[in-house]
Amino acid sequence: MIVDSVGVPKPICECWPGYKRNEDSTACVVDTKKIGDTCIKSLQCIDGQATQNFSSCSAAGLCVCWPGYMAPSTMMSCDLQPRNIGEQCDATVQCPEHASCDASGICLCNTYYKSNTAMSACEPQRLFLHFACDNSIQCAVKGSFCDSACTKQCECHPGLVEIDGSCSE
Numbered sequence: 001m002i003v004d005s006v007g008v009p010k011p012i013c014e015c016w017p018g019y020k021r022n023e024d025s026t027a028c029v030v031d032t033k034k035i036g037d038t039c040i041k042s043l044q045c046i047d048g049q050a051t052q053n054f055s056s057c058s059a060a061g062l063c064v065c066w067p068g069y070m071a072p073s074t075m076m077s078c079d080l081q082p083r084n085i086g087e088q089c090d091a092t093v094q095c096p097e098h099a100s101c102d103a104s105g106i107c108l109c110n111t112y113y114k115s116n117t118a119m120s121a122c123e124p125q126r127l128f129l130h131f132a133c134d135n136s137i138q139c140a141v142k143g144s145f146c147d148s149a150c151t152k153q154c155e156c157h158p159g160l161v162e163i164d165g166s167c168s169e
Contacts, residue, residue, distance in 0.1 A: 013028075015028035016028065017040050018030065018031055018039070018040040018041045018043070018044050019031055030043055030044055031044055032044055032045075032046065033045055033046070033063045034046065034063065034071075034074075034075040034076055035055060035063050035064065035065060035071040035075040035076075035078065036062060036063060036064075036071075036075055037062070037063050038061050038062060038063075039057035039061060039062065039063045040057065040061070041057055042055070042056040042057045044057060044063065045057055045063035045064075046063065046076060046077060046078065053077070053078060054066045054069045054078035054079075055069075055078045065078035066078065068080065068081055068090065069081060080093060080094045081094065082094055082095075082096075083095055083107045084096070084107065084118075084119045084120050085099060085107050085108065085109060085115040085119040085120070085121075085122065086106060086107065086108075086115070086119055087106070087107055087119075088105050088106060088107075089101035089105055089106065089107045090105065094107065095107035095108075096120060096121045096122055097121070097122065098110050098113045098121075098122035098123075099113070099122045109122035110122065112124065112125050112133070112134055112135070112138055113125055124137045124138050125138060126138065126139070126140030127139055127140055127154050128140060128141060128154065128165060129141050129144060129153075129154050129155065129156065129162055129165055129167075130153050130154065130155075131153060131154050132152055132153055133146035133148070133152065133153060133154050134146065134148065134152075135148070138154070139154035140154075141154065141156075141165065141166060141167055142166070142167065143156055143157055143160045143166075143167030143168075144156055144157065144167050145157055
């Protein structure tokens with residue numbers, strides 16, 4: 001029992017486990033927790049909302065991210081875990097740059113890109129002369145460029161001639 005300013009006793013309501021009093025003690029609100037903190041119910045984990053935040057209170061009483069999700073350094077959210085090329089994905093944001101999560105749920109490099117040997121990144125696919133291209137970075141032959149305005153192929157720069165698949169003066 002708390003006594004008010006004129007000495008009259010006032011009853012104080014207690015909040016249920018997993019809740020705490022708000023700033024002016026007029027209501028009980030969810031006692032939110034970060035990933036790794038102890039919890040009583042899933043609603044406490046991260047944002048205290050009954051929305052999908054990809055976390056829950058584990059049987060061990062700790063806030064954890066759902067499988068396939070991980071917490072960044074702030075431990076205040078659960079984000080989709082990054083995936084490598086060829087791995088299953090739920091959304092393109094999980095895939096490396098220049099890759100997409102295809103209709104079958106696999107991270108694949110976008111057109112004109114290929115996976116590096118570690119399958120962790122998509123690099124521009126290097127093309128030879130007369131291969132279709134969108135960008136000069138794709139053309140592997142020294143002295144070549146992507147003639148995107150005309151042929152849309154890797155061609156030798158003006159002033160250079162093609163000799164045995166190379167661009168020479």
